Amino acid sequence: MQHIQKILNAILSKKVFEYLVVDKHFVIEKSSMGLFKYLENAPMPQESVFEHFPELVGYEDRILEVMRGETPYFKLQTIKKGEYWFDIYVDRYEEDRVLLLLHNVTAFTVTQHRLLQYSNEQTLVRSTLEQIIENNQMICVIDQNNVIAFANESFRNYFDLDTGDTLSTKVLQLNEYVDIDDFYFKALHHGALINVKKQYFEVEAKPIDALYRLFLFKDITAVYTRTAALEKALRFDTLTGLLSRRAFEESVITLIAEKRSFLFCVLDLDDFKKINDTYGHNRGDSTLREFGSFCRYFFGEGVMMGRWGGEEFLMVIERSRVEDAIKTVDDFRKRLATHPFEENIVVTVSIGATWCNQNDSFEELFLRADKAMYRAKTEGKNRIVLDAPIPTLECS
């Protein structure tokens, strides 16, 4: 009678119950007609209950306990079958039989589902934001007046900013040279690099609505330092400290593209083989090293010089008049000839020079200057020869 009471109670409380009667072999004896509404294949008498309710696999012992009256009943909550959710009660029907009662809880569960979906989505969004905010990247948000509206822990620690009220009164200042508005537009469009307190940061910027600006700082110090060292190694000749062949050629190509006026020179140290033969290759190397130092000292930043190979060098002097450029080179040649190298070695240089015309290529410039340098050699060394038409400047 207990089960009838349960069904009656359910109906009276306007809850919908469907039911099945199952024997001790887990075979269905009968079921309510309403199950057709919920299950794709409605259970038929003599079928195994597990065919239609695989949810009960694993609960065989507990079902038998209920059947024997050792356990009053048990319940499986919120089981989804098709489009519906049920609470399934397993209750004693009579000896060797149990009653499966299905309580349709779909309406309640759908509401619960919506709430859970919303709650879980919010948690996921918060978790994602926390990951973004508290990772190693520094994050800062400023308002239209460049006042800090938000800074994450990494940013606050790096810039020694207090948390709390004082933060919201501070104007963002990255370093004394940076104008924040200019920096923002650069970072917004192309990304920007900045050096702050000996660290290098790649910075991206994004607008937040129309009122705020977000900066993301990625520390690239390690990469930047390695890259800078590598670039330096590729850009400069390790022996003389002058530009490498590739870096020099690239720089000249840029000058040509910018249609700049300059004198292009090929320099070859005179009788360098004798230095190697007389004093050995180590002395030869140290002479080249000293020659590089002398060039850097003599010209400073005003003249571009590179090592082409061996004892051959290239030079570019930007002047508006050929004569001025020639005079600078000749001053250099004269000073070099009197410079005391180690072991009292005297170093002189033969120089071939050519003026850069419009539409010249690097190869054309090099060819003309190299030819002129050979003329300087054959005409007695330690001199400058300009390819025609300006007269050769003899050594004094």
Next chain:
Amino acid sequence: MGNSIIMIRKKILLLGDFAVGKTSLIRRYVDNAFDDKYLTTVGVKISRKRLETEGEQYELLIWDIEGATPFKEIPKNYYAGASGAIVVGDVSRNDTIENLQKHIDNFLSQNPDVPYLVAYNKTDLLSEAQRHAIVSSGDHIFTSAKTGENVPLLFESLLERIIHAAHSKNS
């Protein structure tokens, strides 16, 4: 009478925090499908997958159980009678990986000596270096419901363990 096929049913639970990809793993394994959209699971939904191994026919009854949240634990009676479990963590959310042990302990407290496997899911979000950086204890398989990586292997490895455990118990 013809030869009737004996189908061995095994109840397998998928456990873990919410949104770690339990439903997606099942969907990939059972239907070979995937959807990026997150739809939370409420209660339990059972999927079936039949497969043959060692000359026996098995039907895996895969319990897709609502994920645990800080506010709601998994009802303990869902664990009853399970033959095995897959405990799932999301490699992009550390808290779900940290909670794996809690789910394993809960499962074993109800089902001592029942085999389980750990799935580090959503590996499509990881670089190779990040994958190596994950330090774990116990048996685990890296999976991606999105790409399908190791998904069949995950379920089939668990079934192998279940069969092995059953043989050990009977011998």
